Amino acid sequence: MKRFVAPLAALLVLAGCAAAEDPPAAADPACESTPAVDLTQPEGWIGQIPAQSETTSLVIDDGKGTVVDHRPDAVQPLASAVKVVHLAAYAQAVAAGKLDPNEQVPILDWERWHASGVDGGAHPQALTRLGIPNNGVFPDDLSGTVKLDDMVSAMIQESDNATADYLRYRLGDQALIDAAATGGWADFQVPTLVGSTLGAVDPEHPTGDLWPLAQRFAFDDAFRVAYSGTLVGTTPLSEQAEYLSQNGPMGTASELTSVYRSILSGTFGAATDTIRRQLEWRPAPDGFTAMGFKGGSVPGVLTQAFEFTLDDGSQATAVWLMSGMDESTFTSVLENFGNQQQLIIDAARDRATLDRIACVA
Known part of the structure; x- marks a missing residue:
């Protein structure tokens, strides 16, 4: 599944539809081309998703009703995530x-x-x-x-x-x-x-x-x-x-996402403050009041999991799991995963970036 939109948003769109047959949908300009794989640039990581489609899982939830996913229920190595x-x-x-x-x-x-x-x-x-x-x-x-x-x-x-x-x-x-x-x-x-x-x-x-x-x-x-x-x-x-x-440790992007959304929602009750204090040890980037993270890597595997609180109060999560990489790809990934993290941060605060990911997910 590429993208979910909250039911309320869907109802608002449908309420404005005419009874006549709808005209053909216009092409989404965000999906006109898939970025080439270039791990040295954040956008180049978008191309990595289809390039490694069968061993990649991700769920990105912007906290505003849109969820982009790819193989969310596939069991993947989690490493230290x-x-x-x-x-x-x-x-x-x-x-x-x-x-x-x-x-x-x-x-x-x-x-x-x-x-x-x-x-x-x-x-x-x-x-x-x-x-x-x-x-x-x-x-x-x-x-x-x-x-x-x-x-x-x-x-x-x-x-x-x-x-x-x-x-x-x-x-x-x-x-x-x-x-x-x-x-x-x-x-x-x-x-x-x-x-x-x-x-x-x-x-x-x-x-x-x-x-x-x-x-x-x-x-x-x-x-x-x-x-x-x-x-x-x-x-x-x-x-x-x-x-x-x-x-090694195994799980799905959906399962890991559920834990992070539970942290943000306060489901852990009195334990929540301790969890967030430990996860949110790094300063939040521009546009966020808080950012928590735990990822991991072992040979052939890179995993990323984030929770965000944005300046507008919305709360986003992102989980991106990659496995099955050969030694050359894995080496390049380890050298450039900061660009992947930047893409994740951008997707959490910028709908256009999230839409670009949805085009290939």
């Missing part, structure tokens, strides 16, 4: 008094979930931002503590996998399932970010339920050392991509 569910579960636990965001967590409890070398450097980047001395891989002092809310910020801002699995272990699977359900995502399959990334780079490629692997890695020191020794980075990206497309 799934962490919005972990954030929601955390926020619900805080709201219920089950977790204290100011709790000082032993750094060792965080580090045991850190699989170095398979997270794109997210964890040490988070350590540096939080002022925790480190050697570029691990903290210098494992006897220290870190504030729980800061750990969660690392999961969102740097996309730290260790925090996501720490929260799963601490809260339990049902808390994540319940958080997803609150956001309108039924039958949520709880992922392990650590387990799936370890499996992707393991020459033996374990499959099935990877949570036991992640827990053993976290709590069995000898196993962690031996297992890490096998992860020498020789697994081709194509194999990693194929593995993660079957064993």
